[in-house]
Amino acid sequence: MADPDLVVDRLRLRRRLLFWRVGAVVAFVLAWLGLGGQALLHHGPLVGRDHLARVRVSGIIGSDNRKLIDLIDGAAKAKSVRGLVLSVDSPGGSVSGGEALHDAVARFAARKPVVATMGGVAASAGYMISVPAQRIFAGQSTLTGSIGVIMQAPDVSGLLDRVGVKVDELVSGPLKGQPSAVQPLSPEGRQMLQGVVADLFDQFVTMVADGRHMPVDRVRSLADGRPYTGRQALPLGLIDQIGTERDAVAWLARTQHLPEAIPVVDLKAPTDGKWIPRLTRSMLSVILGEEWAGSVVSQGVALDGAVALWKP
Incomplete structure (x- = not known):
C-alpha cells in the first residue's frame, strides 16, 4: 500500500x-x-524581403470581399511587395463584388505592376477583375471574355394559379414590386430592369476599355456575352500572351529588373x-x-x- x-x-x-x-x-x-x-500568418516568413504578392480568386465571386481587398490595399503600401500576381479561375459572379475587386486591383496597379494569369475559366466578372493588370496571361483553352450582365427574375405565379394560391402584394408604387416571384413582370417593370442591366453593362464595357486601352466601340463589338478561348482572345486584344503563371512571373521580373527567383507569397484573408x-x-x-x-x-x-x- x-x-x-x-x-x-x-x-x-x-x-x-x-x-x-x-x-x-x-x-x-x-x-x-x-x-x-x-x-507571419498572412504574409508568410518573407516579410521584410522583396517578394511578389499573389492573390487567388477562384469559384463564384461574391459581393463581400472586404478582407481580400484590405490585403491588396495593404500589399500596395508594403515596401517589400514589388508586384502582384492575380491568379483567376472563376466563371464570374456578383457585379458589385467584381467591381470592388477590380477597383482594388486598379489601385494596386497605379502604384506597382500587376500581372493576371487565367486558369480554366476567367469569364464575366472573372475577366472584369483581370483587366487592370499590365499584362494578362491565359492558356490556349482558357475560357474568358463573356463581357455582359444578366438579371434573372423567377416567376412562379402560373404554378400558384394551378394549385389555387393567390398572393396579394401591396406596393408604394407600380415599380416597387418589380420583379416579383409571385406576380408576372409588367411591361414597365421589364423596361426599368432592362435599363438597370444596360447601365451595369456600360460600366463593365468602360472598365474593359480603360484596362485594355481599347476604344469603347471596339469593346462593345466583342461584348455580346460570348466566351472566347485564350487562343481566340489573343488576336482580339482581350489578353496579351498565351502562357502560365511561371511565364507571368518571369515577364514581371524581367520588365521590372527583379531577380528571376524572386519569391511569390500568397495573400490570404484572416481566418x-x-x-x-x-x-x-x-x-x-x-x-x-x-x-x-x-x-x-x-x-x-x-x-x-x-x-x-x-x-x-
Whole structure:
C-alpha cells in the first residue's frame, strides 16, 4: 500500500507542474502575437524581403470581399511587395463584388505592376477583375471574355394559379414590386430592369476599355456575352500572351529588373481568430498531452458565455 504522505506530495508536484506548463503556453502565445504572428500568418516568413504578392480568386465571386481587398490595399503600401500576381479561375459572379475587386486591383496597379494569369475559366466578372493588370496571361483553352450582365427574375405565379394560391402584394408604387416571384413582370417593370442591366453593362464595357486601352466601340463589338478561348482572345486584344503563371512571373521580373527567383507569397484573408484554438491546442498537446489539450481547449477557447459542458 502506498504511503499517504507520498501520494499527497506527488499530487502537489503534479499540480505545480501543470501550473507552470500552462503558464509557459500562455507566455509563448502572447510572445508569438507580440512578435507579429498575425503578419507571419498572412504574409508568410518573407516579410521584410522583396517578394511578389499573389492573390487567388477562384469559384463564384461574391459581393463581400472586404478582407481580400484590405490585403491588396495593404500589399500596395508594403515596401517589400514589388508586384502582384492575380491568379483567376472563376466563371464570374456578383457585379458589385467584381467591381470592388477590380477597383482594388486598379489601385494596386497605379502604384506597382500587376500581372493576371487565367486558369480554366476567367469569364464575366472573372475577366472584369483581370483587366487592370499590365499584362494578362491565359492558356490556349482558357475560357474568358463573356463581357455582359444578366438579371434573372423567377416567376412562379402560373404554378400558384394551378394549385389555387393567390398572393396579394401591396406596393408604394407600380415599380416597387418589380420583379416579383409571385406576380408576372409588367411591361414597365421589364423596361426599368432592362435599363438597370444596360447601365451595369456600360460600366463593365468602360472598365474593359480603360484596362485594355481599347476604344469603347471596339469593346462593345466583342461584348455580346460570348466566351472566347485564350487562343481566340489573343488576336482580339482581350489578353496579351498565351502562357502560365511561371511565364507571368518571369515577364514581371524581367520588365521590372527583379531577380528571376524572386519569391511569390500568397495573400490570404484572416481566418477570424479560428487559428487561435488550433495553435493553443497544438501547444497544449505537446506540453500536456492530447487528452488534456482537448479538454482545456473545448472548455475554454472558442466558447462564448457560461456553459455546462460534458466531454467524454
